[in-house]
Amino acid sequence: MATSITSIRDLAASVRGRRRSLGLSQAQLAGRAHVSRQWVGQFEAGRPTAELRLVLQVLEALDLRLTLDERDGDRREPSSAIDLDALLDEHRRER
Amino acid sequence: MATSITSIRDLAASVRGRRRSLGLSQAQLAGRAHVSRQWVGQFEAGRPTAELRLVLQVLEALDLRLTLDERDGDRREPSSAIDLDALLDEHRRER
DNA sequence: ACAAAATGTCAGCGTACGGCGACAATCATA
């Protein structure tokens, strides 16, 4: 049951959902993740400036695993954008 | 080709690896992700206090996808720790 | 060998983060 994370809001919603499904209060989660209760609340509300380390701590406390994979082939633009830049750089070098 | 992310170091290494495999410099990636070049360098070096939003921006710029999934069943302790707390809470309520 | 490109590192600046205590508002339950 994997959820794709494309935004902070996705992540926040997943964290809140998981916390609730485990029957934990924000305070309990905070204790396990070594963050403040207020931090949990604000993170769940979608705060984009949260510190990565603390995010990972919370995910760990909730037994949530993050995985990272490539999505080349799924996107149309980035590969052409990359080629364009590489091309220009190369062109500049040859000149 | 999915990589499990269990630490900042994992993530940083994946980002650097991906950037290199795409043939991008830190400066190029920085431009695409709307962060400073120095930020990319420090993040790749494993800085744990990076801002989540910027991390997601960089992952997007590298066409890397994050997914989140539950790992109950893989761990032995958390489920017993959670049960203990829930039990105590319930016990307190009944009293 | 040398030059250009890339990366590592430093310092200054302004903004804001995380923890804390506290209180308001909301929710759950008896």
Added chain:
DNA sequence: TATGATTGTCGCCGTACGCTGACATTTTGT
């Protein structure tokens, strides 16, 4: 309905983040 639990929000404080410019060091390419 009343009460306790939970969550939202505020303000204070000290620390540090991200950007920038700059320079040192390393790597790459010829």
